[in-house]
Amino acid sequence: METNSRPVVVKRMPERVNARTAREFWNDVQPFVVADRPQLVFDLSPVVQLDAAGVDMLLRCMAEVHKRDGDLKLAAPSEPAWVVLELTRTERLFEIYETAMDAVRSFSGFLPNAMRQQLLHKRPPTSTAA
Amino acid sequence: MSALDIRALVLVNTEPSFKYDPLPLAAPAALYDVAGQSPLLRLVAHLRRCGVSPVTAVIAAERSFFPPKSSWPSHFECRSSLDSNFWQTAEATFDEVAQSGASLVLLIRLGAYAEVEFEKMAQAHAERHCRVSQAFCADQALEIFCVTASRRNDAASLFRSRFQECRNQCPEFIHTGYMNPLADARDLRQLGIDILTLQTKTRPCGNEVRPGVWIAPDVGIDPTARVIAPAFIGTSARVGAGAVVTRCTAIEHGARVDCGTVVENSTVLASAYVGAGLDLAHSVVGMGRIANLRRNTTVEVADHNLIGHSPARGLRKLLRLTEEFLSSLSAKLGRETTPETPAPLPALESAPPAPDVASAAPGTPAGDIKDGEMAGVRTHGDQ
Numbered sequence: 001m002e003t004n005s006r007p008v009v010v011k012r013m014p015e016r017v018n019a020r021t022a023r024e025f026w027n028d029v030q031p032f033v034v035a036d037r038p039q040l041v042f043d044l045s046p047v048v049q050l051d052a053a054g055v056d057m058l059l060r061c062m063a064e065v066h067k068r069d070g071d072l073k074l075a076a077p078s079e080p081a082w083v084v085l086e087l088t089r090t091e092r093l094f095e096i097y098e099t100a101m102d103a104v105r106s107f108s109g110f111l112p113n114a115m116r117q118q119l120l121h122k123r124p125p126t127s128t129a130a
Numbered sequence: 131m132s133a134l135d136i137r138a139l140v141l142v143n144t145e146p147s148f149k150y151d152p153l154p155l156a157a158p159a160a161l162y163d164v165a166g167q168s169p170l171l172r173l174v175a176h177l178r179r180c181g182v183s184p185v186t187a188v189i190a191a192e193r194s195f196f197p198p199k200s201s202w203p204s205h206f207e208c209r210s211s212l213d214s215n216f217w218q219t220a221e222a223t224f225d226e227v228a229q230s231g232a233s234l235v236l237l238i239r240l241g242a243y244a245e246v247e248f249e250k251m252a253q254a255h256a257e258r259h260c261r262v263s264q265a266f267c268a269d270q271a272l273e274i275f276c277v278t279a280s281r282r283n284d285a286a287s288l289f290r291s292r293f294q295e296c297r298n299q300c301p302e303f304i305h306t307g308y309m310n311p312l313a314d315a316r317d318l319r320q321l322g323i324d325i326l327t328l329q330t331k332t333r334p335c336g337n338e339v340r341p342g343v344w345i346a347p348d349v350g351i352d353p354t355a356r357v358i359a360p361a362f363i364g365t366s367a368r369v370g371a372g373a374v375v376t377r378c379t380a381i382e383h384g385a386r387v388d389c390g391t392v393v394e395n396s397t398v399l400a401s402a403y404v405g406a407g408l409d410l411a412h413s414v415v416g417m418g419r420i421a422n423l424r425r426n427t428t429v430e431v432a433d434h435n436l437i438g439h440s441p442a443r444g445l446r447k448l449l450r451l452t453e454e455f456l457s458s459l460s461a462k463l464g465r466e467t468t469p470e471t472p473a474p475l476p477a478l479e480s481a482p483p484a485p486d487v488a489s490a491a492p493g494t495p496a497g498d499i500k501d502g503e504m505a506g507v508r509t510h511g512d513q
Contacts, residue, residue, distance in 0.1 A: 018432070018433075049430070049432055051431070051432060051433030051435075051436065052405075052433050052435045052436055053433075079422075079425055079427040079429065080427075080429040080430075082425060083420055083422050083425060083427065083429045084429070084431070084436070086409065086411070086422075087408050087409060087410060087420070087436060087437075088407075088408060088409075088436070089407075089408070089409045
């Protein structure tokens with residue numbers, strides 16, 4: 001999906017996120033993570049099992065994305081995912097949205113765009129009356 | 131009342147339910163330790179205080195959930211049963227109890243944990259000349275009946291209807307004291323809170339080392355860990371460095387909380403392991419599962435770095451005994467071989483690595499070495 005600035009990549013996480021699947025997922029998302037100012041959303045709705053390796057992978061992704069001045073947001077975590085994120089105190093590190101769409105929209109509400117919108121509203125209408 | 135021989139039959143099983151339970155337990159809640167003792171054994175102790183003895187329990191659960199025999203009070207017996215013939219076993223046990231000379235038999239299904247004044251209930255039953263009377267708590271029928279032992283048919287109708295109905299009308303005995311439905315993990319947690327906040331007559335099983343902090347024997351708490359009242363740490367439990375245990379948390383026997391973990395308003399069930407650096411709140415943890423009460427969900431955690439199950443007490447004891455046996459054996463063998471070793475050094479006997487020292491410093495005058503630790507370090511005379 002494309003917002004009014006850069007594309008937002010939405011990735012659906014696997015059902016079971018253990019050491020093996022986390023590595024596979026990392027290989028999948030790595031091209032997007034290493035892009036310039038990446039905007040990523042991970043959809044956690046299918047997750048039924050998330051272990052420490054999965055949490056580690058999420059943190060790794062976030063660190064890489066932040067290094068490149070981008071952002072990673074989580075969407076629709078399932079109950080098992082929520083419980084593990086809370087247990088490992090990582091839920092406070094991510095922006096978490098109820099749906100992937102909300103997460104994507106949140107990128108377009110980014111401050112410079114918001115300011116631009118405000119400026120557009122404040123700009124006096126160009127009068128054609130001469 | 132003293133002339134009456136009152137005995138009790140306690141039934142523990144999980145009744146099949148069509149209602150979805152988001153916080154299920156692997157065994158009946160009455161068998162899990164809460165603040166050091168299971169509701170079953172707490173009930174047995176309460177019955178004994180009320181003058182009801184002996185007590186027989188019929189349990190339909192895995193053997194591993196049974197209370198260890200060492201913890202059984204006197205005049206208490208546990209019988210195992212399959213789920214399929216649970217009520218038949220209960221009926222047969224009732225017949226045995228009735229035939230052994232009881233005047234009244236209290237039938238209690240755990241079920242709800244209620245601190246009923248059984249003495250008063252039996253007295254009311256005898257005064258009213260009832261066949262069967264039932265305890266009620268705030269209009270809610272409890273599965274607690276007082277049955278005249280000779281009325282076997284009334285008892286049989288109770289067992290055959292699974293305590294749902296009696297062939298005669300049961301007079302009510304109103305219970306106004308503590309009651310917990312013990313239906314799921316939430317109730318188990320609530321019972322822990324109520325015991326630690328002294329809402330119940332029953333108390334945590336440990337020494338109250340500070341107001342509101344109960345510690346059982348053989349506990350290992352790191353000096354840097356903080357235990358904030360009210361809290362309970364059970365027998366042989368371990369709390370790691372920098373961990374925080376707070377807000378009515380109960381760490382049951384043999385459980386382990388690793389370094390830096392915060393456990394808040396939670397029950398860590400017996401032999402459970404909670405990994406390092408975690409934040410456990412509003413949960414019941416054990417058997418590799420977390421029942422999160424705030425989210426009203428139970429999650430299986432496959433990763434043993436997060437939530438695990440430490441070896442059972444028996445296994446740990448076996449390991450310790452094996453270790454002791456091996457060390458005694460090696461000591462014995464060492465003693466047997468001493469005549470073969472050249473010139474024993476009397477001053478070095480207390481030093482643990484004595485053979486090394488003897489071999490490393492053959493020229494050292496043995497009488498000069500007094501300190502065992504130093505003896506282990508010194509390899510040359512001038513050190």
